[in-house]
Amino acid sequence: MISVLIITNYFPPETGAASNRIFHLAEGLQKHNYKVSVLTPLPNYPTGQIFENYKGKFKSSSIENNITIHRLWIYASNSKNKLLRLIAMLSYSFSLFWFFAWNKIPKTVIIQSPPLLVAFTSVFFLRSKKRKIILNVSDLWPIAGLELGAFKKNFSYKLLEKIERFNYKHADLVLGQSNEIINHVKSLFPEKDTFLYRNYPDFIVPEIPERAGSKGKLKMVYAGLLGIAQGIYKLCQELDYTHVQFHIYGAGAEREKIQTLISNNSELDIIYHNEISRDKLHEALLSYDLTIIPLLNRIYGSVPSKIFEYARLGLPMIYFGGGEGESIIKDYRLGWVAEAGNYNDLNTVISRVNPSDLKLNNRNRIIKIAIENFDFDKQLDALIEKV
Missing domain, CATH: 3.40.50.2000 (Glycogen Phosphorylase B;)
Structure with missing residues (x-):
């Protein structure tokens, strides 16, 4: 041995x-x-x-x-x-x-x-x-x-x-x-x-339940570290909430600032869920329409691991960070890409999401891609x- x-x-x-x-x-x-x-x-x-x-x-x-x-x-x-x-x-x-x-x-x-x-x-x-x-x-x-x-x-x-x-x-x-x-x-x-x-x-691929799409606003989720590099605080300020309700899971340096922003601005359609275990998070993520993977600045060499984890969950993604991660999203058709640092482009991308791309057949397609390519x-x- x-x-x-x-x-x-x-x-x-x-x-x-x-x-x-x-x-x-x-x-x-x-x-x-x-x-x-x-x-x-x-x-x-x-x-x-x-x-x-x-x-x-x-x-x-x-x-x-x-x-x-x-x-x-x-x-x-x-x-x-x-x-x-x-x-x-x-x-x-x-x-x-x-x-x-x-x-x-x-x-x-x-x-x-x-x-x-x-x-x-x-x-x-x-x-x-x-x-x-x-x-x-x-x-x-x-x-x-x-x-x-x-x-x-x-x-x-x-x-x-x-x-x-x-x-x-x-x-x-x-x-x-x-x-x-x-x-x-x-x-x-x-x-x-x-x-x-x-x-x-490395986890068992869940069975994605048949679910009705969200009526009205899209339910978009971010789960992970609330640190400087991710830029979630700025994202909360820049999102156009006409088309989206934003859910947040996690902890980190920006948590208190985000919680204060939410409590002081009731017009922002943001729901903070705190930090939960990975198993419970996987179960919770299945209830959302799509997720966002942001980086405040494009970081050379960085490929967020969330790409591969969310693909295995069949969760459509909006990637907002540039670099190699952006290429992976495009090449494997895992979701949408917004120009890094361009919040106007991000809001435009969100407004143009086709509800048919959030349905079960597309989620199963993403899971199949993950099984074949991210093993x-x-x-x-x-x-x-x-x-």
């Missing part, structure tokens, strides 16, 4: 795309007869506070679904203060160094990036000719931070670029969740071994063969 260690910043019971992606990878490898262990911080995302069941602990180890999980101490914070965020990352890096010093590390290690500093710590201390380092890159930092306005091209940015290149250079294999990520890595290290590893979901097991088999 081959042992593999996965190092990640996010893991259940935390929610979100990153947590789900790593959980499915760990579970999939375990089912393929790998002995899987996971290194992750004590749960704290997205609140920035250690979850109640883990408070006061320096370390927590458990075996769940035959996977050994080591949860390490972190100074948890989701503060906008860059220094506090840096301290949080450095604290987890310190915990990783402590773990590496006192524990035997498997010959195969999968490291999640970003965060860059955590990935750097892992690559720096574990790189060895006798060990295979697999770097799983889900977003291109620091480029993404620059496009989001979090960074400026100064000394700190150049330092992060050097860290990024160090991580790629010393990885034996780089997994990228988009072709843009793969192309970026290849532009820096043309001979680097890479593999396109999308964030495909988690086939992708994992190809990755295992490569590894």
Whole structure:
């Protein structure tokens, strides 16, 4: 039995795309007869506070679904203060160094990036000719931070670029969740071994119930992180509610601003449902006409995992973020595309949605496309063969 260690910043019971992606990878490898262990911080995302069941602990180890999980101490914070965020990352890096010093590390290690500093710590201390380092890159930092306005091209940015290149250079294999990520890595290290590893979901495809279309307004839903990159607060302000009722599920930095906006503007047809479990969310999503996948700014390398999850649910999508995600929506005919950042175009697209495209036959068509093209097991088999 081959042992593999996965190092990640996010893991259940935390929610979100990153947590789900790593959980499915760990579970999939375990089912393929790998002995899987996971290194992750004590749960704290997205609140920035250690979850109640883990408070006061320096370390927590458990075996769940035959996977050994080591949860390490972190100074948890989701503060906008860059220094506090840096301290949080450095604290987890310190915990990783402590773990590496006192524990035997498997010959195969999968490291999640970003965060860059955590990935750097892992690559720096574990790189060895006798060990295979697999770097799983889900977003291109620091480029993404620059496009989001979090960074400026100064000394700190150049330092992060050097860290990024160090991580790629010393990885034996780089997994990228988009072709843009793969192309970026290849532009820096043309001979680097890479593999396109999308964030495909792994759940049983539900039976879509026959349902009557909404009378009057379309019921449009957003579910996920209410962070700066998604721009849900601005979206709430810019939508034309003549044709749509907007439903929101999730938590994050913009939640309070969104709730305040709703309470102070009763004319906005917005309903906030808080955050619910993934299973309950899947069930709830089936009752909506369509969903929206927005990004405040087009982020090079980013392909929202919601595309693949919603396709498996048969949920028609409006994509409002540009880049590679836009191409996937168009190529597989999964819904509609509005020009990134153009809210007038978005409102026009919504007003022109044909109700016939929301019916059961089209939803089943989308599910069929997802089963044929976004299959988690086939992708994992190809990755295992490569590894």
